[in-house]
Amino acid sequence: MxxxxxxxxxxxxxxxxxxxxxxxxxxxxxxxxxxxxxxxxxxxxxxxxxxxxxxxxxxxxxxxxxxxxxxxxxxxxxxxxxxxxxxxxxxxQWQRIQRWFHSSSPESERALIDKVALKEMSCRVREAFAELSTTQQQVLEMAYYDGLSQSEISEELNMPIGTVKTHKRKGLLKLREILQDLVE
The missing domain is CATH 1.10.1740.10 (RNA polymerase sigma factor, region 2, helix turn helix motif)
Structure with missing residues (x-):
């Protein structure tokens, strides 16, 4: 055998x-x-x-x-x-992307304005994210940056899946509330 x-x-x-x-x-x-x-x-x-x-x-x-x-x-x-x-x-790949990004010059004033607006939005999102509880931040990072499922997050944090879902939902709702003018 x-x-x-x-x-x-x-x-x-x-x-x-x-x-x-x-x-x-x-x-x-x-x-x-x-x-x-x-x-x-x-x-x-x-x-x-x-x-x-x-x-x-x-x-x-x-x-x-x-x-x-x-x-x-x-x-x-x-x-x-x-x-x-x-x-x-x-x-x-990351180095190629960075080289491309740094070598490309703005084609117009509009491109520069878009870039500034994007950077401003990014700062606002980071500030809003900082207002969340540590657990909400951790759950959202694991879900959206690490690509983990709710059950994987539950296992990693040794937390019931229902609690993970609650932290995720409350975190997203709070972000939506803080960033309401960007969402609409």
Whole structure:
């Protein structure tokens, strides 16, 4: 039975085209790979994507050599490497955006006015956000900046989901009240 075989035997079975072997390796090491990815990327969705990418790379690469270490060491090394690559990609994209932003000159006086208005609006939103309670700020940041669901926020903050929903709703209502002239 495949599940009783060593990692090397399972990997060889995968190299021979047996896709069940990939499932066995995922069952054994999926959680470890996900945790490493999550710790490095700080985002659950990114970590899930990277975990999938790591295991799919086993199908194509076939470079595991047991003489160089165990399967778990190999997979965590690949995960770490791919996470670093993602950080570099994100940083490079951000630098390109910043270079573009700084190199582009305002085409007209209207563009400059729009830019100033946007900056003013941004400051007002930041000031309004600062008026929220710390918990409301935390819940809204986790929901809108980190992209976490209410259940994930509940788990992270060790708070009942109903309380998370209440803080989120009250925070949004207060922001709407403070920024009413921008909303209308």
């Amino acid at each position: 495949l599940s009783n075989q060593t990692d090397t035997e399972v990997f060889q079975s995968l190299r021979s085209g047996n896709l069940l072997a990939l499932g066995i390796l995922y069952e054994r090491y999926g959680e470890v790979v996900y945790r490493v990815a999550l710790r490095m990327l700080g985002n659950a969705q990114e970590a899930e994507d990277l975990t999938q990418e790591v295991f799919l790379s086993l199908l194509g690469s076939g470079i595991y050599d047991r003489r160089r270490g165990s399967m778990v060491v190999f997979l965590t090394t690949v995960t770490r490497s791919k996470a670093i690559d993602r950080h570099r990609q994100i940083r490079a």
